[in-house]
Amino acid sequence: MPEPTPEPTFRERPVSFVRRSGRMSDGQERAWAAYSDFYLIDVPRDDAVTSVLAGSAVEPAVVWGREAPLIVEIGSGQGHAIIHASSTRPDVDFLAVEVFRAGLARTMLDAAREGVENLRLVEANAPEVLEHLLPAASIDELWIFFPDPWHKSKHNKRRLIDEEFAGIAARAVKDGGMLRLATDWEHYARQMRTVLDASPDFERAFEGEWAERFDGRILTAFEQKGARVGRSIRDLAYRRTGATER
Structure with missing residues (x-):
């Protein structure tokens, strides 16, 4: 008898992104082939494409080949912010977390052109990276700049920043470490x-x-676009207090 068709698998909560699987350009395909072995962290998957299998923690000192402060950017897009940061701060290690492969390919290409060696990338759902891939208390700074605001009320549940995420971030950020955020949507900022x-x-x-x-x-083109249409940019900065046990 034929094997039964497996039931589809779903995450337990809505993710803060819509997976876009559009074709990469030829240049992005070439960049991926040329540079992913160096820049991209191989992630063991659970059922979902962008998931991280529980128990898959990496050791930053092994990944980067040294002991150094670690800054992680969630939603790095095409990498403009993190390439600038990593190219100007060679004494710090950087990790870009993004689910859009074309953006990661562009980040690799530009990083290689700049000769950046202290940057790594991961293609995965951000909360799972913080919860399963990075060790507890391993991040010195966590950056979340212009996350998808999901501005329709019925979609607000997809927003990344909520009470559950705060707990997941607290696990990964070391005591005294920083969480930095920015958005051009007033409601999301609040x-x-x-x-x-x-x-x-x-x-x-x-x-x-x-x-x-x-x-x-x-200052990126994305931020400039928001400013041109009259949206104020709101920054927030929080310090990990170590007030509760992980």
Whole structure:
């Protein structure tokens, strides 16, 4: 008898992205073939394409070949911010987390052109990277710049920053480490602030209503586009307090 068709598998909660599987350009395909062996971390998968299998933790000192501070950017896009940062701070290790393969390919290409060697990339769902791939208390700074705002009310549940994510981030960020965020959507900015103000694991690292613009965040075309249509950029910065046990 033929084998029964397996039931489809789904994540337990909505992810904060829509998987786009469009064809990469020829240049991106060449970049992927040429540079992924060096830049891309091989990730054991669970059922979903962008998942990370539990128990798959890597050792940063082995991946980068040294002991150094680690900065992780979630949603690195085409890599403009993290390539600038990694090329100007060779004493720090960087990890770009992104689910869009074309963006990762562009990041590899530009990183190679700049001669960047302290950057690695991972193609995976960000919370699973923080929960399963990186060891506890391994991140010095976690950057989340302009995450998808999912601005329709019925889609707000897909937003990355919520109470559950705050706990996952707290596991991965070392005591005294920083969580830096930016968005051009006022409602999402306020949600982020409410979530993190309520977290027992983080404390504000700014005074007043919003943080000053993080000077380590370069001005990208995406940010300029938001400003042109009148959206104010909101920065937030929180310090891992070590107030609760992991």
